[in-house]
Amino acid sequence: MRVENIKIDFPGKNSTVRAVNGVSFAIKAGETLGIIGESGSGKSVTALALLGLLEKPGRVLEGRIIYKGRDVLLLSRKEKQRLRGREMAMVFQDPLTSLNPVLTVGRQLTDVLRRHLELNRHQTRERALRLLQSVGLGNHEGIMKSFPFQLSGGMRQRVMLALALGANPSLLIADEPTTALDVTVQAQIIRELHRLQQEKGMAMLVITHNWGVVAELADRVGVMYNGRLVEYGSIVDIFNHPAHPYTHLILSSVPVLGKGRKGIINIHSPVSRVTLNGCSFAPRCMLKGKHCLKAPLSAEISPGHFVACHLAGIDSAIAVERRRELA
Amino acid sequence: MANYIINRLLQLIPVLVGVSLITFFILNLAPGDPAELMVRASGMEPTPEAVASMREELGLNYPLHVRYCLWVWHALHGDLGVSYHSGLPVARELALRFPATLQLALASSLFMILLALPAGLLSAFYNRSYIDHLSRFAALLGASMPGYWLGLILIYIFGVRLGLLPVMGSGTIKHLLLPAMTLGFGLAAVYARLLRASLLEVMGQDYIKAARARGLRERRIMLAYAFKNALLPVVTAFGMSLGHLLGGMVVVETIFSWPGVGRLSVEAIFARDYPVLQGYVLVMALVFVVVNLLVDLSYVLLNPRLRIGGGEKR
Numbered sequence: 001m002r003v004e005n006i007k008i009d010f011p012g013k014n015s016t017v018r019a020v021n022g023v024s025f026a027i028k029a030g031e032t033l034g035i036i037g038e039s040g041s042g043k044s045v046t047a048l049a050l051l052g053l054l055e056k057p058g059r060v061l062e063g064r065i066i067y068k069g070r071d072v073l074l075l076s077r078k079e080k081q082r083l084r085g086r087e088m089a090m091v092f093q094d095p096l097t098s099l100n101p102v103l104t105v106g107r108q109l110t111d112v113l114r115r116h117l118e119l120n121r122h123q124t125r126e127r128a129l130r131l132l133q134s135v136g137l138g139n140h141e142g143i144m145k146s147f148p149f150q151l152s153g154g155m156r157q158r159v160m161l162a163l164a165l166g167a168n169p170s171l172l173i174a175d176e177p178t179t180a181l182d183v184t185v186q187a188q189i190i191r192e193l194h195r196l197q198q199e200k201g202m203a204m205l206v207i208t209h210n211w212g213v214v215a216e217l218a219d220r221v222g223v224m225y226n227g228r229l230v231e232y233g234s235i236v237d238i239f240n241h242p243a244h245p246y247t248h249l250i251l252s253s254v255p256v257l258g259k260g261r262k263g264i265i266n267i268h269s270p271v272s273r274v275t276l277n278g279c280s281f282a283p284r285c286m287l288k289g290k291h292c293l294k295a296p297l298s299a300e301i302s303p304g305h306f307v308a309c310h311l312a313g314i315d316s317a318i319a320v321e322r323r324r325e326l327a
Numbered sequence: 328m329a330n331y332i333i334n335r336l337l338q339l340i341p342v343l344v345g346v347s348l349i350t351f352f353i354l355n356l357a358p359g360d361p362a363e364l365m366v367r368a369s370g371m372e373p374t375p376e377a378v379a380s381m382r383e384e385l386g387l388n389y390p391l392h393v394r395y396c397l398w399v400w401h402a403l404h405g406d407l408g409v410s411y412h413s414g415l416p417v418a419r420e421l422a423l424r425f426p427a428t429l430q431l432a433l434a435s436s437l438f439m440i441l442l443a444l445p446a447g448l449l450s451a452f453y454n455r456s457y458i459d460h461l462s463r464f465a466a467l468l469g470a471s472m473p474g475y476w477l478g479l480i481l482i483y484i485f486g487v488r489l490g491l492l493p494v495m496g497s498g499t500i501k502h503l504l505l506p507a508m509t510l511g512f513g514l515a516a517v518y519a520r521l522l523r524a525s526l527l528e529v530m531g532q533d534y535i536k537a538a539r540a541r542g543l544r545e546r547r548i549m550l551a552y553a554f555k556n557a558l559l560p561v562v563t564a565f566g567m568s569l570g571h572l573l574g575g576m577v578v579v580e581t582i583f584s585w586p587g588v589g590r591l592s593v594e595a596i597f598a599r600d601y602p603v604l605q606g607y608v609l610v611m612a613l614v615f616v617v618v619n620l621l622v623d624l625s626y627v628l629l630n631p632r633l634r635i636g637g638g639e640k641r
Contacts, residue, residue: 085542097533
């Protein structure tokens, strides 16, 4: 899966909101990419675009989404339907609202299997039971007959996983898979995701605003801010050598036991307009200078580590100095 | 479940008492003296003496509250009194007319479902297309046309102009068509709109997006995933608007000379036939409550959360 420079617009009555502005990344089989960013940064919209599920009036303005050599954006509606669930599957944030309240788990599960796999009744049922077992749901006969409201949050998310994995997709997109869950259940679901990915050799795209999830699952990380990937690199790059001021800021906003938070972010999140000039992070950046009036291009500061900031890379010495001054 | 049903049936008692009390007293506020009308009807001169003796014969000489208590006492023994007009027992009169009303109610409900379900589904599935606009226009038309007007128009077109269908009386399927259409069309309009709105709302839910993300076909999503959820508010609304159906029945039965209890009640009003009217109101209240109970029970069937009880976790 390769995403090249996609831009997504949501045209409104008076102005158009550019939710995603030139995002590129690639995910290989067996690899996990984590995308981290605050609410409204365009993470979920990107994920929906991959599946061809952008809701009107949102549309992909330009760019390509190459999956197994084909551009998803150019596929017909029917082809996209075939792709979803069969090739790419998605796990959503809130398992309660993402499961149909009036259909049993079994019904929803067999529906996916029947849609994508050529199985008879008996085989479908067998496979559904195996799937429930594979996502760590014990009493699977009973679970087949239950309605979503009868299950706990963690069980529901496991059901969502089973639904997503039904047809053995090669890419799993998890959009904040643990946000709606208790902390202990979060850990279980993350472990489950990790195990299933290892077993099946899937590619995985994890969207989150939680560094913990990224640290547990991701091989590479993209930091998203206001519709752009401001930093993109291996997990070691991002955690040990963060280069973008925004990455710095959000890493330092993670509370450390006994020390509290160091960085605090202005709550104010800007709404991107098509006509925005300069670096979009500048209004909140502690290090901003006159060069920030020009939009920064993404530069590779070390192999596989890209940063979109004037102060990163060659200028990082200046950045370090400014940081020292400000501290 | 059984407790629930028993509870609901117990609620019948206060409803029936209230309804009969209200109609009893309101009826007596209406101008016109049934005794005088009876005397006139029998071709006699309504002299004060004749009216007084008729009043005594009908039991109207007692004070109002005594009459009510007497009526309740008899009603509890299954005796709803005797019609002033026909001299037949009210219970028998109602029993004779009720099947026709039931037949009409079922036929118009069937007509309504046959019209509203496809219209609502198509309208939502092809949202904002010409099919949707057409169906919404038809629904607007149906909702704004009063039943008596639509009835007369249908009589004119199918009965007078085309001569295809009989315009009054009952007996054959053909007789049933026009009154059922008149009642069903107005209802279908309301429910097609409601179903469309409900479906569109459900189609915006997360679980529909999730079903799409699993590659399910749109048609299947609409029919299997959205429809059942969308039906819940529609069913609730149907239970609540049952009164309109009963009211509409009275008008339509009168227009088409349908020999049901609705027309009986209109005749009773004109003749100040108090016992028949009291009986009609009582039976309709009973029907209303029972049908509402049935609607609520079907709601339970549709909604597993009610069926299995509470949001209990396993």
